[in-house]
Amino acid sequence: MIKTDIEKIVNKYKSHSNPDDRYTSFDYCYNYFRKTNDLTQDIEKSCLALGFYLASWGMFRGSSFLLQKSVKHFEGTIRYIATLDKSIWEIDVDSYDEKNIQTIIKTYCDIKFNLINKDNSDLILITKILLGVFGFIPAFDNNFCDSFRTIYSGQCGFRKVNEKSLAFIRRFYESNKTTIDKLSSETFTTDFMTGQKTTLHYPKSKIIDMYGFTSRK
Numbered sequence: 001m002i003k004t005d006i007e008k009i010v011n012k013y014k015s016h017s018n019p020d021d022r023y024t025s026f027d028y029c030y031n032y033f034r035k036t037n038d039l040t041q042d043i044e045k046s047c048l049a050l051g052f053y054l055a056s057w058g059m060f061r062g063s064s065f066l067l068q069k070s071v072k073h074f075e076g077t078i079r080y081i082a083t084l085d086k087s088i089w090e091i092d093v094d095s096y097d098e099k100n101i102q103t104i105i106k107t108y109c110d111i112k113f114n115l116i117n118k119d120n121s122d123l124i125l126i127t128k129i130l131l132g133v134f135g136f137i138p139a140f141d142n143n144f145c146d147s148f149r150t151i152y153s154g155q156c157g158f159r160k161v162n163e164k165s166l167a168f169i170r171r172f173y174e175s176n177k178t179t180i181d182k183l184s185s186e187t188f189t190t191d192f193m194t195g196q197k198t199t200l201h202y203p204k205s206k207i208i209d210m211y212g213f214t215s216r217k
Contacts, residue, residue, distance in 0.1 A: 001151055001172055005209050006179045014187065014208040019195035022056050027189040029053035029132040032035040034089055036075070039082040053132045057139075065120045069172055076114040081133060091136040093205045094177075096170040104130070104137055108161045108191065127161060131209060134200070137161070138169065138209035139184040148172070173204060183207045 014203040019024045032049045033039070039046045051071040053188055060066050066073070088107070111129055112122045127140040148168070152204045156168045173180055184204045188197040202210075 001175050003151075003176055005215070006207075007183060009214050010183050010187075010207060010210045014212045017190070019190050019192075024190050024193045025053045025056035025133055030135055030206075031189050031198065032190070033081070033133045034135075034200065039078050042161050043075060043078055044071075046078045046137065049073045050074050050078065050133070054128060057128055057132075059125055061130060064125075065117065067127075069137075074115070076112055077129070080110055080114050088136075089134060091134065092203045093136075093170055093173040093180075093208060096166055096173075102138075105161060105163075107134070108185070109163065112149075123159065123161070136207050137166070137205050138212055140165075141213065143216040144209060146210035147179055147215045169208060171203075173208060178216065180207050182206050 013023065017027075029049055032046075036046070048071055051074055054060065054066070067202070088103065091103065094185055097109055100152060108130060110151050112126050115129075116122050116125070124139065124141050130137045131139045140161065146156075148156070148158050151172065154169055156165055158165050159170075181204065184202055184207050187202040187207070189200045189202065190196070
């Protein structure tokens, strides 16, 4: 599924990525988890880094169970993330082989177990966390899922993180590899302290997320 509007739409998203813009909350979260060696050394800061990123993306709306929780509710999730091998941050859509797909699915299930009680919905929240922390999967929010259901004409509902949905995302990447690779290589995160660009580029999965999120707006 070759798309000719990816660069235009991603650049539209990037136009709202100034240091104090909501979209840049991804940068600060991703930078923090990618670069911090021991997430438990200052666990309060780690919880706050994740919590504000999620708040910035609407995960504390009135209908969310998180509205009834303090930031300490993220402590178990942070301790789990801290146990993971650093190689997990090397996973991206261009390496969606069988092993890495299973790693993504397991990480999804483990974070859901640590964070969500009872029957609260998990798809948007957990994929937002996986995107902000690891950058290896787009967030399955309403805009992204609507976009990709349209792209694939209902062949995949994108209602679960499973082998099927990840395979369709990989297929999208492979069909548009040149453009996505280019945008990834030239898009860098913003440093919180300086407001300047870092040398850490956006993952390819984040570029796909930006396209899916913005093409429905």
